[in-house]
Amino acid sequence: MLEPTRRTLMSLAVASACGFMTIAANAQNDSANTGTAADAATAPVITNPDQIPEVKVTATRYSTSLLRTPLAVTALSQDQLTRKGATSLRDLSGEMPNVVIENTGLDSAVQITIRGITSTNFTETGDPAVGFHVDGMYSPRPQGAQALMFDLDQVEVLRGPQGTLFGRNSTGGSINVIPAKPDWTGNYGKADLDLGNYNKKQLSLVQNVVVNDALALRATFMKVKRDGYANQSRDVTEANAPALGWVPNGKPDVDQRFNRPVGPSEYYTNQNEWAGRLSAQLKVNKDVTAKASYEEFQDSSAGGAAFRDCDAGAGTRYACTDQGKWDINVNVPGHVDMKIRTLRTGVNWNINDHTNFDYTFQVADQRRSEITDDDKGLQNAAPFQVNGQYPNMAGGNWGTWPLTDSFHRTLDSRYLSTVHEAQLKQQLGNLQYVGGLFWMHERNNIDYEITNTIQKPYGDVGSVLYHQPNRQVDAKAAFAQADWKFIPTWTATVGARYSLDSKEDKGGEVYGANWIGDPAYYNGLYSQGTPGTPGFHVHDGTDLTPGMGGSVAAYHLYGAPTSNDHKQDWKKVTWRLGLQKQLDNNKMVYASVSTGYKAGGFADKTDSCNYHKCADGKPGVVTFLPYDPETVTNYELGFKGKFLDNTLSLSATAFFMKYKGMQLTGTYFVNQIIPDNGLPCPADQPKCDVYETWRTINVGKVNIPGLELEWDYKPWRGGRVGGGFAYINTSVHNFNSYSDDYQCDVRTELGLPACPAVYNGSDKALLGRRLANIEGNHLPNTPKYQFNLSFSQEFGLENGYKVIPYVKVNWRDKAYFDLLNSDYAHIGRNQKAYAMGDASVRLEAPDDKWHAELYVRNISDSHAKTSGDSTYGGFMRATFVEPRMFGVRVGGNF
Numbered sequence: 001m002l003e004p005t006r007r008t009l010m011s012l013a014v015a016s017a018c019g020f021m022t023i024a025a026n027a028q029n030d031s032a033n034t035g036t037a038a039d040a041a042t043a044p045v046i047t048n049p050d051q052i053p054e055v056k057v058t059a060t061r062y063s064t065s066l067l068r069t070p071l072a073v074t075a076l077s078q079d080q081l082t083r084k085g086a087t088s089l090r091d092l093s094g095e096m097p098n099v100v101i102e103n104t105g106l107d108s109a110v111q112i113t114i115r116g117i118t119s120t121n122f123t124e125t126g127d128p129a130v131g132f133h134v135d136g137m138y139s140p141r142p143q144g145a146q147a148l149m150f151d152l153d154q155v156e157v158l159r160g161p162q163g164t165l166f167g168r169n170s171t172g173g174s175i176n177v178i179p180a181k182p183d184w185t186g187n188y189g190k191a192d193l194d195l196g197n198y199n200k201k202q203l204s205l206v207q208n209v210v211v212n213d214a215l216a217l218r219a220t221f222m223k224v225k226r227d228g229y230a231n232q233s234r235d236v237t238e239a240n241a242p243a244l245g246w247v248p249n250g251k252p253d254v255d256q257r258f259n260r261p262v263g264p265s266e267y268y269t270n271q272n273e274w275a276g277r278l279s280a281q282l283k284v285n286k287d288v289t290a291k292a293s294y295e296e297f298q299d300s301s302a303g304g305a306a307f308r309d310c311d312a313g314a315g316t317r318y319a320c321t322d323q324g325k326w327d328i329n330v331n332v333p334g335h336v337d338m339k340i341r342t343l344r345t346g347v348n349w350n351i352n353d354h355t356n357f358d359y360t361f362q363v364a365d366q367r368r369s370e371i372t373d374d375d376k377g378l379q380n381a382a383p384f385q386v387n388g389q390y391p392n393m394a395g396g397n398w399g400t401w402p403l404t405d406s407f408h409r410t411l412d413s414r415y416l417s418t419v420h421e422a423q424l425k426q427q428l429g430n431l432q433y434v435g436g437l438f439w440m441h442e443r444n445n446i447d448y449e450i451t452n453t454i455q456k457p458y459g460d461v462g463s464v465l466y467h468q469p470n471r472q473v474d475a476k477a478a479f480a481q482a483d484w485k486f487i488p489t490w491t492a493t494v495g496a497r498y499s500l501d502s503k504e505d506k507g508g509e510v511y512g513a514n515w516i517g518d519p520a521y522y523n524g525l526y527s528q529g530t531p532g533t534p535g536f537h538v539h540d541g542t543d544l545t546p547g548m549g550g551s552v553a554a555y556h557l558y559g560a561p562t563s564n565d566h567k568q569d570w571k572k573v574t575w576r577l578g579l580q581k582q583l584d585n586n587k588m589v590y591a592s593v594s595t596g597y598k599a600g601g602f603a604d605k606t607d608s609c610n611y612h613k614c615a616d617g618k619p620g621v622v623t624f625l626p627y628d629p630e631t632v633t634n635y636e637l638g639f640k641g642k643f644l645d646n647t648l649s650l651s652a653t654a655f656f657m658k659y660k661g662m663q664l665t666g667t668y669f670v671n672q673i674i675p676d677n678g679l680p681c682p683a684d685q686p687k688c689d690v691y692e693t694w695r696t697i698n699v700g701k702v703n704i705p706g707l708e709l710e711w712d713y714k715p716w717r718g719g720r721v722g723g724g725f726a727y728i729n730t731s732v733h734n735f736n737s738y739s740d741d742y743q744c745d746v747r748t749e750l751g752l753p754a755c756p757a758v759y760n761g762s763d764k765a766l767l768g769r770r771l772a773n774i775e776g777n778h779l780p781n782t783p784k785y786q787f788n789l790s791f792s793q794e795f796g797l798e799n800g801y802k803v804i805p806y807v808k809v810n811w812r813d814k815a816y817f818d819l820l821n822s823d824y825a826h827i828g829r830n831q832k833a834y835a836m837g838d839a840s841v842r843l844e845a846p847d848d849k850w851h852a853e854l855y856v857r858n859i860s861d862s863h864a865k866t867s868g869d870s871t872y873g874g875f876m877r878a879t880f881v882e883p884r885m886f887g888v889r890v891g892g893n894f
Helices: 002-033 037-042 078-083 142-146 552-558 744-749
Strands: 073-077 099-103 110-114 130-134 137-139 152-159 173-179 188-196 200-210 215-226 231-234 271-283 288-299 327-330 335-352 355-373 406-428 431-455 460-487 490-505 509-513 566-584 587-598 630-643 648-674 690-713 719-728 731-733 785-793 802-812 834-844 850-857 865-869 877-880 885-893
Touching: 073 078, 078 152, 110 130, 137 355, 137 406, 200 885, 460 552, 509 552
Parallel strands: 130 173, 231 327
Antiparallel strands: 073 152, 099 110, 130 137, 152 173, 188 200, 188 885, 200 215, 215 271, 271 288, 288 335, 335 355, 355 406, 406 431, 431 460, 460 490, 460 509, 490 566, 566 587, 587 630, 630 648, 648 690, 690 719, 690 731, 719 785, 785 802, 802 834, 834 850, 850 885, 865 877
């Protein structure tokens, strides 16, 4: 299916280009007869270099001045992105108030958090809380935000719910990546080369071509390769624990099927990506303009990695011994093969001087396979204890095993989406409005496997295959927003959107499970014998072969799969009210109330008590673990203006958001059950009577007050100071069922506050949970304060050369990684306040014919965490910001 689809998209791109060329031949004379209107539209605007330049944004679906747009929006140009060294969206984290962007390491997705609101489900069942758009077109998959940002006009980040104008409804905000368009200023090109540490090589090329007065083309290409900064070794661990039945025999005990030697260019945390784009703009006549763009993105990297947090374990028996901060021990080298092909087309029709119609269409085809080592050998540093005589299960005692060896892989996947959007814009005297229709449809399929190759109590393999051949998402909407200047300096805004969302699973199946002692995974290629009898032998790492697991055919031995056929619908009206006062030509204030929503969803089919008897003695019932939509209402006051003879621009936004039904995805409680042996749970298995599974739940409500400031200042000739400040104080309320069972044994060992007792009261909905009071706690990954400051100074040299040094510092307050806001010593899931700095110095030739720049990012080599958890016993593992990066960029214009 891959090559036919590729040929189809390529054919569409070629057909579009040929069509443009054919029409252009007939349209050239029409364009010539229109005079120089096009030239005037693309001619550079002459501005005072000592003043802050005018910035235009499309946040209202009109092109408006940033300082006259009554929204909390930040715009970054391509020059700013290049100076920051940004090649993907995640490089912008910390650059904008109350915006956090992280590489999750899950499903090649990027997690975007705006004002505390985010999504924690990156699979085909989840939706982003922050809408991601390219050239105004909605991109439904979070993997799309990985695409290299290159040759852009700018990136616009809107904070707060987008419930009227932009794409699919979103609760957190919206990001719009706007590629540079072909223009008629002439035939020109650009080339840039970036060489850095970790053997980084990055090439960017741009070529603009004016075919004639009616047609212009633009081609761009970018490629980046960089070694991984992980210090990766091959994992051939052999356990030595005779009391558990692990007697050394000279063979590795961790899975060796995928273990191959790799060099730094293939280590986890590497980069190996390329992208290309071919765009065309055609003036059909003086009133109609058409556009088309074909884009490909390829990611062939190894993926991200979590590392041992040695600072956390210092002073305990979980301390690192001979481990470095970037050390990992890998028996499953990572590999991603993700290709995203996208075709975007559109037509703009100026019906008359007051009326404009836009139609845009997008088809995106994302293919991805991936394999990831989940433990990365970190369990080797975790001490273990023997709980009972192997393989003794008397009283339910499963013992503790000396190794954890697990991986997950997307065997194949395809996310095919189409997006249609039509807009009518009209100005009637003092009233202007935009109305439109939106339709997004996805058909997704994926084969996804999770495998734990050493499973207690008997050491067999536990594995699950999710075979989802046809998961569909359909989102339709009708929207309108009007601005009425009812007196000369006052404008009122009214907008509304009706959204209809549906999700459907057709033919979805789940094979396998963590069955105890079930040999199905081996597919008849290995037998370990019967536990407790002579000859029983736990498999070695070399006993597992490629014919085991990994396909529907291999999983049929588990028996009949669980069928997931199901469908649900949701609908919602969201709206916006606003009032804007223009104080003078350079200053305005506004107030608004807006709402947003994100559709609900469901999980895979399951039994509510996991095929056991429920605690009330009754059998379980069929459930798809549905969850409801989440909603947000945003109250906002803002000011934007220029001061000091237009050398200082300032924007300030105060907001209060009421966030209800927050969707959280993870392993959560489903029901309390009666264990098969009918006995009470032993001390080392306190949750043997609790059924938990991966699911999404809704949380009561969250209050989110905050303040955002941004400024840009030119204090003297050649000098520029930019920056931002953010305050946010999220507080969770009405989450009365939160269960705190985080590392209970380790907390007791380290003398930390104990876990709450298991609830056994009269409320059946709370049975089995260790209820904790998290009233007023902060949302994860949302620092209370953020601050960034940058400074550059342009020095003019003889003969027109320039030297421009630049420094920047970002500071983030303490942030938590869980709703418990755990501050525990050694196992606390948080990152204390930290600062990071960047610096560069750029030499420009006259008229920027060529330039050269030395740069360094993360000057202090900060080792700050972006996430953290204790998962393999009492030590912490975490993801961290990238280490110090430095290099040189050279480029030229031709």
